[in-house]
Amino acid sequence: MLYATIEDYQSLSIANPKIENDYLPNYLEMASDDIDRLTYGRIKSIKLTEFQKEKIKKATILQADYLFQFGDMFDIPIDSFNAGNTSVNLKDMTINGVHTTLKVKNYVDETGLTCTSIYGW
Structure with missing residues (x-):
C-alpha cells in the first residue's frame, strides 16, 4: 500500500531532488x-485522521x-573514514531497522503511531 502517490510527490514542495517518474513507484513503495x-x-489497522494522513x-x-x-x-560496511586531514561520517538514524532522517522521524512521531508505551498501544 502506497502512502503517497506520484501526484502527491510532484505537488509537494518538500521533495528535492525529484525522482524520475520511471523509478518513482518503486521508491514510494520502499518508503x-x-x-x-x-x-x-x-497504519493498516486503524482509521487515520486527515492530520495523520498528511504527516x-x-x-x-x-x-x-x-x-x-x-x-x-x-x-557498505563502513560508517566513517579519514583521508589525511579530511574526515567523513555517514550519519543517519536507524529505527526498527529502518535507515531514515530526523525529519522523517518527526513527521511520523507527530501522528502518535510510534508510541511504545504500555498505556499507548
Missing part, C-alpha cells in the same frame, strides 16, 4: 514499507527521497 516499520504496522504522506515522500539519494550507501 511506504519503511513507514510501516516505523509505525509498527499500525504520513510527507514522511513517505521524504523517505523516498532519502532512499533515492543514499540507499546504496546502506549496504
Whole structure:
C-alpha cells in the first residue's frame, strides 16, 4: 500500500531532488514499507485522521527521497573514514531497522503511531 502517490510527490514542495517518474513507484513503495516499520504496522489497522494522513504522506515522500539519494550507501560496511586531514561520517538514524532522517522521524512521531508505551498501544 502506497502512502503517497506520484501526484502527491510532484505537488509537494518538500521533495528535492525529484525522482524520475520511471523509478518513482518503486521508491514510494520502499518508503511506504519503511513507514510501516516505523509505525509498527499500525497504519493498516486503524482509521487515520486527515492530520495523520498528511504527516504520513510527507514522511513517505521524504523517505523516498532519502532512499533515492543514499540507499546504496546502506549496504557498505563502513560508517566513517579519514583521508589525511579530511574526515567523513555517514550519519543517519536507524529505527526498527529502518535507515531514515530526523525529519522523517518527526513527521511520523507527530501522528502518535510510534508510541511504545504500555498505556499507548
